[in-house]
Amino acid sequence: MIARGVMLGPDQPVIIHMLDIEPAAEALNGVKMELIDAAFPLLKDVVATTNVVEACQGVNIAVMVGGFPRKEGASGCQSSQHQRTYLERICTFNSGEKHHLPCLDHNRALGQISEKLNVHVSDVRNVIIWGNHSSTQYPDINHATVKTTNGEESVRDAIANDNWLNTEFITTVQQRGATIIKARKLSSALSAASAACDHIRDWVLGTPKGTWVSMGVYSDGSYGIQPGIIYSFPVTCEKGQWSIVNGLKIDELSREKMDATAKELMEEKTLAYSCLIDD
Amino acid sequence: MIARGVMLGPDQPVIIHMLDIEPAAEALNGVKMELIDAAFPLLKDVVATTNVVEACQGVNIAVMVGGFPRKEGASGCQSSQHQRTYLERICTFNSGEKHHLPCLDHNRALGQISEKLNVHVSDVRNVIIWGNHSSTQYPDINHATVKTTNGEESVRDAIANDNWLNTEFITTVQQRGATIIKARKLSSALSAASAACDHIRDWVLGTPKGTWVSMGVYSDGSYGIQPGIIYSFPVTCEKGQWSIVNGLKIDELSREKMDATAKELMEEKTLAYSCLIDD
Incomplete structure (x- = not known):
């Protein structure tokens, strides 16, 4: 690739x-x-x-x-x-920046939404993956839109099934890696490699106007996430620089899920530091 | 891809x-x-x-x-x-045409020549793979050229080492599949898939002007090859149609190697027919 x-x-x-x-x-x-x-x-x-x-x-x-x-x-x-x-x-x-790869989760969320709506994946944009690249990640469609013949519609309105969006959709994306392993007896390969390319392309060449991607970057405290952990945020890129999309309205369910995945990342940070000191 | x-x-x-x-x-x-x-x-x-x-x-x-x-x-x-x-x-x-894949061998030959000349692979063109996609295939550089600052030079002149071209180069390309298997403990994957894409792209979208590719196609008797076997020839494509590049001068060494690989294909054809009739 x-x-x-x-x-x-x-x-x-x-x-x-x-x-x-x-x-x-x-x-x-x-x-x-x-x-x-x-x-x-x-x-x-x-x-x-x-x-x-x-x-x-x-x-x-x-x-x-x-x-x-x-x-x-x-x-x-x-x-x-x-x-x-x-x-x-x-x-x-490597004195450069270090990211992790929620782009794969972001693409998985786009894939699930487009399958559900039976539309093409490139017609869906602005899903968000919040937090860790693990099963606590929070795939958030509250700001996502889908292209229709009359312009754009919110994904929540288009799907009109809050129960599916708030439960099955979230767990499907969270557990997708395990589902792939179960089917292939091997972890994601094609989709992970493809997401790595997408991530770097977006970062280096920029995101399309009006579209964001999800990137695991150093938290600057946006959305009340502890500064200093690598957390997946909605991000736009221009000329090789990323910036967190700010000002999005966060509802109660989202807040709870964003905090839970932040808590896990804090615990992992503590574990990682303890390994570095141990031997 | x-x-x-x-x-x-x-x-x-x-x-x-x-x-x-x-x-x-x-x-x-x-x-x-x-x-x-x-x-x-x-x-x-x-x-x-x-x-x-x-x-x-x-x-x-x-x-x-x-x-x-x-x-x-x-x-x-x-x-x-x-x-x-x-x-x-x-x-x-499938009532369509059936090809086999000397494109992989063609790309391997381009790769070997560009490595030897220390030039970029896209500066080398018009190698030919004649015959079977097997170790009897004949990679022929007698009509191949390389871009230089002054235009184009024949690959034979540029390399100026007939001994290498007539022996080691040929066996390296012929045996490349086995060499890859020895190193990877698996057969070619990336390069084979990439060649399959190249082959179909060239066929459907056409070959660049002045450049040919190698395709295994039904012989029409060109270059004295028995009609009706699928043999790799130099081919140009336009609007989804392939045609064999005719009129190339064939030297004695080439003639011998082209006939040897044709002989193998005739034997394989006989074997294949015997299988179809057997049960």
Whole structure:
């Protein structure tokens, strides 16, 4: 996808650096061969390495991928512990911003709404994922709209089924990762990779006028969320800068769910810090 | 890739039908969920089915994928036998043309030449893959050119190493599939899928002026190849029609290698017919 211009647009040449652990070196070289064999017009070079310094040399954008695919029953956080040391070393080289990926959840919410309304997914916009990239995330459609022949209508009015929107819709999006694993016996691959590209494209090339996306960014205290945690907010981007969409009206149900996922993130932050100090 | 517009261009909406065997139904549904979750603007609908009639209903373009990934030591032909019945049933519904995929080999040849010359792959054009999509294929660079600051130069002159071109280059391209399997412990995936998209894009949307691609098409007797076998030729496409590039000068080494791969295809044709009659 990156070499096809999905991430940075059809006119941006790219050099792909791939870093993996030593036991995967031969397979990584196989991936490098396949990238060369695909003869991508935008791909200027490929570096495949197990050396973190070489991997990070001159890099503009770093995408960090979980070291082991999730199996049934495992959460993303558990598998992330496997690459803690790796993360620490990367962070030394990466003075840039670090986001997490609610874009996948955001796309999942768009997908569920468009399926329910039997409209095309590109006609739905401005859903929000609040909070953690976990099952406490809160997919919020209170500000989402759908294109109709007469303009735009609120998703809540169009669906006209508050019970579904306030219960089944929310749990479907929250549990979607587990549902995919159950079906595929493997965690999301295509949709996660696609969301990573969407996220970086939105960030670097900007969001369309009037449309926001969900990004996990440092909280600045907006919407009463504790500053300093990485929390998914509605965000617009322009010229490589993101800014949180402010001033949205938050109802009581939303407030409760936004606080619950913030609480989980605070607990995870405490856990993460305790690991960093422990050994 | 299809849902991103790689196959049919960035303005062509698509409906993807996916057919698999019964034991893979749940995993197939997982893939469908991931396609929905990716919120692709061009993807109008997804059909996931184990029913061949439903799968083929209203389909414009069919891509047939080997049922089992090749393992080390297996050839593509052997694994194709697993899906013979499936192929027969598909062919009943598919009155269109059937190609095979030397595009992958063509891209591999471009990749090897650009690596050797240390130029960008999009600066090299008009390599040819002659014959079978197997290790007897003949990658021919006698008509290939590379862009230079002064225009275009023949690849043979630019590389100025006939020994490499006539031996190592040829075997590297011929054996590339096996090399990838050795490294990845799995057959080519990314590069094969990418080549399938390239092939159909070239076919449907046309080849750039002055550039040909390699396609496995029914021989019309061009270059002395027996009519009626599916053989890879240099081909240009316009408005959905392919035509073999004629009049290229064939040297003695090329003639020999083109005939050897034709001989193998004749033998495979005989074998295939014997299977169809046997039970």
